[in-house]
Every structure is written in structure tokens, then in C-alpha cells.
Amino acid sequence: MIEIRANSALNTIQDRGRPRAMTLGVARGGAMDMLALACGNMLLGNEPDAAGIEIAFFPFRLRFLDDRAFAVTGARGPVRLDGVDLPPDWAVIARAGQTLQCDAPTEGCRTYVTIAGGIDVPLVLGARATDLKGGFGGLEGRALQKGDRLPCGVPATPGVPPHGYGLAVRCPMPDADATRVRVLPAAEYDDFTAEARHAFFQTAWRLTPSANRTGYRLEGTPLAQQRPLNLFSHGIVPGTVQVPPAGQPIVQMADANTCGGYPKIATIIESDLRLLAQTRVQGSIRFVETTRADAIAALRAEARDQARRADAFAHLRRMLIPA
């Protein structure tokens, strides 16, 4: 059991979301940075679908009510267990009564706390992820509040080495000068003017403060269409870059509506959407054109890397954890 010691409307329980509930109108949801959550679960030997805490508001504090291995991954910033600094992307065992504090990150903006055994809230529509709009999943369908006590599952492995261990190769964060995300052209790409298509790729975009789990509004050279389009509502996925009539793009994020009606110029590829999720407000964003073959190659390479890392950590646990 862990107890939350800080209020925020932005910190929620997340897992891999509900990709099979889209026909009900339910957002895919889940962690905005799936790789960071996956790495935390991997360090702990959790199932990949175990739920953790996505933190987007700092400082964040939680107290362990029993001895429990945990990991902190994602955005880089000060992380302390009872005042003692922890290395980045690290997993270690907390003792009952200890307090974990995550302060505002210096790089990236979403931190994930994962717990051995996962956070054991009920499955709703196949996942534990919080759906804030629908008001279900997570803890009572809402953000975490001070005093919330979260039950944890039974750990699948004996835990982590006595002094902890961490990722040697960290999850990539956005480049300092600009977040570069690869995109595939979407259905209405050719309906934009040549100037707009040029500006989309050749100019920088700024992330406005209207950026949450539902969508990120960007600002830059307005993108014009050759003629106004009136589209019927159609299914959209996280990563879709819509362009409403005013010409400023909106990127659909994890909690995006499952259907929309605005023209779509492009879709950020699955492997890169987490980089946008880790981009801070006012940050600069550049779209890089890619091909479907390259996008799939990136996705598969990432999955292979993750599988290799999971094997390596399982091996380390066998070597370093006393039986």
C-alpha cells in the first residue's frame, strides 16, 4: 500500500490504456510516455500492463506503508527517498514509512513512478488507466489527491538488487533546441496548399499552454487549405495532427476523442509521440517526414531493444538478488 502526499489535478494512475474499447467511444488513454512506463515495469519485473503513476505536477510525494520495490522513470529531475538523492531511471526498495519526493524536472515533463506488483485498482474495460473525461478507471476515475491510499499487487519477482539498479541507456528525451517528431502524411495532406505543406515541415512550431492529455495546441505559420473541407466525423488515433480552420495545428494525445472532424495533415508516428508528451510548454517542435516502412522499422527496433533489455534485467536480478 502507498499513500499519496500531494494534491494535483494532473497526476493519475495509468497503464497501457484501452486500445480495444475505441468502438465504444472510449479513448485509448494510458501513459503519455509509454516507453518510460514500460521501462519502470521492466526494472521491477512487473507485467508490461502493470499500472503506475503518471506525474505531470510537481512536487509529488508519496509514502510507502510497507516495504516495496519501486522505480522512477521518464522526465529527469530531482528524486529523493527520505531526502536521499536517487540516480535517474532507478529502481530500489523503499522501507515502510519512507517518503518519495519528485521535484520539478529539468528535462522532460512527465515522470512515472512504478511499484513492484503494480497499482492494484480494479480493471475497467480491460485497463486500470484513469479516464478523466469518462470519470472511470484509476482511483474512482479521478486524479490523485493527498491521502489517497493505493493498494499494490503481489510482485511477480523477488524485487530488485539490495542497493537498487537502473537503466544504463536512458529513454531518449527531446533534443534541447527542438523536439523532432517523425510524421506520416494523413488523409487531407494533399488538400493543403504547397506553401502550407512546406511550412509544416520547414518551420518551427511552438507548444502553447493549451497542452494536456487530450491534445496539444501548437502555434506557428497558419496552414491554409486549397479549399474549405467539410468532413464527416471519422475515427482518429493519438498522434493525429488536425488543422482547424484557423490554421494552427492540434495534436491529438492519449486521451483524444476517438472521432473528430477537422482535416488531418499528418500523424506523428507511435515511436515519437512520447517525445512530444515530454515537451514543455513554449518548447519548439519540428515535424520530420518519414515513410511507413521506416516508421514500422522504428517501432519494431524499439520492441526488439525492449525485449533485449527485459532479458538483461531478468538476468541481473537472478545474479544479484540473494535467494
Added chain:
Amino acid sequence: MIRLSMAGTGAILLDAAAGPFDAATQRRIWAAARALGGAPSVVQAVPGVNNLLVTFDALHTEPDAVEQLIRQAWAAAAAEEIPAREVEIPVTYGGAFGEDLALVAKHAGLSEEATIAAHLAGRYSVAAIGAMAGFAYMTGLDPRLAVPRRDTPRLSVECRAVVVGGGQAGVMPCTAPSGWHIIGRTTLPLFDPHRPDPGFLRIGDTVRFTRVA
């Protein structure tokens, strides 16, 4: 003529729209969605309005194979009749529950009472479920009530608000932003994630609104 386009690495959008909404095309979309939804390589086949989004696992599935599957499913799909359920939705119109009723009436050139009567007279069909959990895009709205959506969406429209927008009818299943116009309120819960069948409305349902005094 259908158009297929990429929706990222793991999804393909089939667009079958040709001009105004077509009911026969929509029935064919449902049939193709049903066929594709059962295919092992498909994660979800999500009907939109005269279009269909197909998601798949790009780690293990080649997009070209999914494209071929979609084309085959579309070619084989007939505009099937779904055994339609008849569903009634009770509505309290106007007043505090329908703040846009006057605006819709003005646009339609009708009195508020005649606007309500036009909404009540419709026999609606659930074309697609989406946007929000349990939100049904209903066709069959009296064209006079087809007020364009608000230029700026409201940041919050109450759960159970009865709305019209872009020539369609709907009911809010949760409190969420919306650019549609509010004409009334129902008491029916439209989505409950804990029910075996979470959505109150299903694709193909025939819907009638009834008036609560």
C-alpha cells in the same frame, strides 16, 4: 470509389463519403466493420460517418496486408440491414435545460414549440459511436435544425444534454467540451463502464425522442 489513407503506423482510414451522407453507404460501412472486426490482424474496426478506421498491431502485421484485407472486406460488404432496436430517449426541452433552443429556432425560422416538434418528429439512426465514451452520431435530423457548430466550442457541456450540430443529433454521455447546440436534457444514463454492455446506444439503433412534460 473509396479512399484509403494512413493514420499513423498502426491504422488505416477508409473514406467512402461521396457528397452528402448516404444511408446505404453507412450500412455497408457497418457490414465491413463487422467483417474486419473479427479478423485476427485487426485490433479495432471503428465506423465513422461514411468512413471506417481500422487499427492493427504494426509490430506483427504488415500494413499492405491490412489494406488488402480492407479492400476485400469492402468489396464483399453489402448494405446490410442490422436488426434495429427501437430506443426512446425522454427529453425535457428548453428553459434552463436547453439554452440554445432559441438560437436553433431562429436559425430554422420556427417558433420554439415548432422546433421541439421537428426534433420530436425525427426517426434517428445511430450511424457511429465515438468522440466520447457512449456518444452516438445520429442521422435523420430535420434539415431545418442543421445549425452549423459553434465557432468556438463550449469548454463544458453537461452530461445528458440533448444536442444538435452539423446536421446530426446527439446526447452527451459525459460532461465534456462540445461545439454542438443544447436544446434539452434527458435523464437516461448513456454510458456505464461497469455494465457488460457499457453503451446505451448501439450502431444501427433507431432512436425516437419523447417529450417529458
